Amino acid sequence: MKYTITIESENAPGTLYRIAGTMLRKKINIEELHVKEVDSKRHLSRFTITIFLEPDLMAKLIKQIERIIEVVHAEYRAVDK
Amino acid sequence: MEKISGSQALMKSLVREGVDTIFGYPGGAIMPIYDALYDYKDRIRHILVRHEQGAAHAAEGYSRLRGKPGVAMATSGPGATNLVTGIADAMCDSIPIVCITGQVPMAALGTDAFQEAPIIGIVTPITKWCFQVTKAEEIPEAIAKAFHIASTGRPGPVLVDITKNAQIELFDFDPSAKYTFPTRKSDIEPDFTEQLKEAVELLNNAKQPYMLIGHGISISKAEKELKEFIEKSGIPVASTLLGLSSLSTDHPLYMGMLGMHGNYSTNKLTNQADVVLAVGMRFDDRVTGKVSGYLPNAKVIHVDIDRAELDKVIEATIPIHADAKRFLTAITPLMKRRDHSAWIKQFKALDAEEKKEVGDAELYPKEGEITMAETIRILSEKTKGGAVIVADVGQHQMVAARYYQFRNPDSYITSGGLGTMGFALPAAMGAKVGDPSREVIAIIGDGSFQMTLQELGTIRQEKLAVKIIILNNRHLGMVRQWQELFFEERYSFVHMDNPDFNKITDGYHIPNELVEKREDLAAALDRLLAAKGSYLLDVRVEKEENVFPMIPSGANIDDIRIK
Ligand SMILES: Cc1cc2nc3c(=O)[nH]c(=O)nc-3n(C[C@H](O)[C@H](O)[C@H](O)COP(=O)(O)OP(=O)(O)OC[C@H]3O[C@@H](n4cnc5c(N)ncnc54)[C@H](O)[C@@H]3O)c2cc1C
Numbered sequence: 001m002k003y004t005i006t007i008e009s010e011n012a013p014g015t016l017y018r019i020a021g022t023m024l025r026k027k028i029n030i031e032e033l034h035v036k037e038v039d040s041k042r043h044l045s046r047f048t049i050t051i052f053l054e055p056d057l058m059a060k061l062i063k064q065i066e067r068i069i070e071v072v073h074a075e076y077r078a079v080d081k
Numbered sequence: 082m083e084k085i086s087g088s089q090a091l092m093k094s095l096v097r098e099g100v101d102t103i104f105g106y107p108g109g110a111i112m113p114i115y116d117a118l119y120d121y122k123d124r125i126r127h128i129l130v131r132h133e134q135g136a137a138h139a140a141e142g143y144s145r146l147r148g149k150p151g152v153a154m155a156t157s158g159p160g161a162t163n164l165v166t167g168i169a170d171a172m173c174d175s176i177p178i179v180c181i182t183g184q185v186p187m188a189a190l191g192t193d194a195f196q197e198a199p200i201i202g203i204v205t206p207i208t209k210w211c212f213q214v215t216k217a218e219e220i221p222e223a224i225a226k227a228f229h230i231a232s233t234g235r236p237g238p239v240l241v242d243i244t245k246n247a248q249i250e251l252f253d254f255d256p257s258a259k260y261t262f263p264t265r266k267s268d269i270e271p272d273f274t275e276q277l278k279e280a281v282e283l284l285n286n287a288k289q290p291y292m293l294i295g296h297g298i299s300i301s302k303a304e305k306e307l308k309e310f311i312e313k314s315g316i317p318v319a320s321t322l323l324g325l326s327s328l329s330t331d332h333p334l335y336m337g338m339l340g341m342h343g344n345y346s347t348n349k350l351t352n353q354a355d356v357v358l359a360v361g362m363r364f365d366d367r368v369t370g371k372v373s374g375y376l377p378n379a380k381v382i383h384v385d386i387d388r389a390e391l392d393k394v395i396e397a398t399i400p401i402h403a404d405a406k407r408f409l410t411a412i413t414p415l416m417k418r419r420d421h422s423a424w425i426k427q428f429k430a431l432d433a434e435e436k437k438e439v440g441d442a443e444l445y446p447k448e449g450e451i452t453m454a455e456t457i458r459i460l461s462e463k464t465k466g467g468a469v470i471v472a473d474v475g476q477h478q479m480v481a482a483r484y485y486q487f488r489n490p491d492s493y494i495t496s497g498g499l500g501t502m503g504f505a506l507p508a509a510m511g512a513k514v515g516d517p518s519r520e521v522i523a524i525i526g527d528g529s530f531q532m533t534l535q536e537l538g539t540i541r542q543e544k545l546a547v548k549i550i551i552l553n554n555r556h557l558g559m560v561r562q563w564q565e566l567f568f569e570e571r572y573s574f575v576h577m578d579n580p581d582f583n584k585i586t587d588g589y590h591i592p593n594e595l596v597e598k599r600e601d602l603a604a605a606l607d608r609l610l611a612a613k614g615s616y617l618l619d620v621r622v623e624k625e626e627n628v629f630p631m632i633p634s635g636a637n638i639d640d641i642r643i644k
């Protein structure tokens with residue numbers, strides 16, 4: 001299944017590395033990636049990442065991503081064809 | 082405000098966190114910090130280890146008994162990379178440690194400077210958090226945050242890497258500054274009133290309820306609440322390897338250890354339970370065996386402080402994101418007083434079988450070489466179950482877990498998740514520093530001992546009264562067992578031509594004995610226990626003992642073999 005994940009995080013060096021690392025552990029390939037600061041006062045960035053994954057693993061992946069200290073919130077939605 | 086250096090600020094920050102001990106090893110990129118430490122000798126005890134891996138394991142051992150993060154310190158490059166195994170170990174077993182590493186100056190970062198290793202890049206996947214400080218003024222907050230993150234929620238290792246310029250630069254230090262960190266959104270434990278009701282309903286009406294406890298009980302310091310809960314509800318309990326000693330092994334509701342080398346009854350009856358309450362354990366594959374054959378019919382209530390653990394391995398009927406103590410405190414008043422003696426009898430029947438098939442022979446052998454099991458049995462009797470056992474990795478670890486009769490909490494310290502050979506000697510050292518009032522006994526295999534035996538030097542120099550028992554079978558016994566059982570006795574590189582451990586220990590001026598005969602064992606253990614300082618026994622045990630029962634790797638839990 002194709003999914004888009006949105007992650008809100010601190011705008012800090014290494015955050016992308018941590019998120020990518022969480023995916024690498026499961027050998028998930030990143031198909032698309034976009035990062036941008038969305039709140040300059042609170043130094044928050046938003047990541048938008050597209051991946052392919054089996055549906056039953058998606059919720060688990062989000063919880064793993066939310067364990068990253070710099071991550072504030074993560075969610076996902078299926079990309080319909 | 083006063084102007085002080087980053088290194089001095091680090092000392093002040095560590096003192097503020099209540100740090101009284103650092104396990105460390107100096108080097109070029111951390112020299113300004115060691116220089117500042119020189120002025121703190123009266124407040125912070127620095128223990129010079131013999132290898133940085135030892136510093137990380139010692140910090141783990143310290144943390145397990147002191148109940149707050151242990152601190153390990155190392156220089157850049159090889160010093161930092163030597164910490165890595167210990168950090169990974171602490172990550173797997175949820176042990177709070179704070180590692181501080183020196184780093185090349187900021188201007189030299191990324192230039193392949195002398196002793197530069199990208200330690201943040203290396204440890205990111207194996208730390209709960211890590212941070213590189215490049216300016217002195219960042220130090221106070223980074224240290225406060227490091228201790229906060231290491232010790233709150235699900236604990237774990239953190240690393241703060243400090244570039245040399247940041248150690249030297251002066252800045253305005255505010256001694257009154259307070260740092261607070263809001264609870265992260267995913268760490269906020271939701272209200273569990275509804276789930277609690279459902280859980281109570283299930284448990285109060287269960288025919289054969291079963292409680293599984295893990296390391297989370299000790300992390301939460303919920304031993305008393307656990308006891309109150311089971312004594313009211315009458316529910317039998319089994320423990321993971323890391324949950325051992327959270328409940329005294331002589332408690333009538335304690336059924337034994339779970340998993341690959343746990344007890345026969347506790348595994349065999351797992352799938353007979355209709356309702357399972359799992360608290361502070363993460364259904365490791367050593368516990369579940371093949372997941373598809375694990376608890377196919379039971380209703381599962383899973384309580385964990387880390388919501389990523391819920392539904393990770395086992396889909397729970399009722400997942401509860403909560404601290405163990407908070408949960409147990411809330412549920413006990415709602416439990417009905419019940420008697421499950423018929424269900425418990427089933428455990429006792431299988432225990433009798435295990436005793437007949439395995440226990441009697443290895444615990445009370447009449448002839449042949451000394452066994453690991455009888456050594457642990459006699460040690461347990463002589464210490465009345467009151468010691469802290471720090472076990473290394475292998476057969477000896479399993480035998481110590483199976484046969485030591487734990488009476489007090491926090492009495493079994495081992496490397497569970499990573500299974501790091503070499504853990505025990507440095508961890509025992511740290512544990513002894515963490516709580517000098519307790520008798521700390523390291524149980525180590527001859528293979529594992531040779532991974533970190535240089536820490537005998539630290540034990541000697543710091544006069545740490547760590548007791549050491551080598552269960553010496555001249556083999557990598559655990560691997561040998563697998564080769565015997567699953568690889569057609571093709572013994573591929575598991576024999577060890579060992580050095581004379583007594584001579585080595587003599588070299589470190591630590592009293593020691595060789596024990597080869599059964600009739601000498603008890604008296605040697607007496608001398609070990611009577612010793613005021615460190616003492617080592619090299620106990621020659623049977624070469625080709627196997628640990629049973631055993632769930633073969635990848636098999637169903639029901640297929641546990643008793644021999
Ligand atoms: C050679 C070898 C053989 C082994 N054989 C066995 C075996 O036979 N049986 C066995 O059990 N293990 C065995 N192990 C160990 C096994 O690999 C795991 O380390 C162990 O099962 C994990 O136990 P745990 O889940 O209790 O602890 P951990 O892995 O430490 O997990 C603790 C859990 O508690 C949670 N937690 C933390 N704090 C709290 C809190 N305050 N409140 C609530 N929850 C909290 C954590 O989030 C985590 O999910 C073996 C290891 C080796 C090296």
Ligand SMILES: Cc1ncc(C[n+]2csc(CCOP(=O)(O)OP(=O)(O)O)c2C)c(N)n1
Binds near residue numbers: 475477528529556
């Ligand atoms: C660092 C490390 N390397 C390899 C292993 C794999 N391993 C697990 S148990 C074991 C044998 C341990 O031998 P020993 O310490 O003598 O203990 P015994 O099993 O004989 O009691 C090995 C090699 C490991 N756990 N850790």
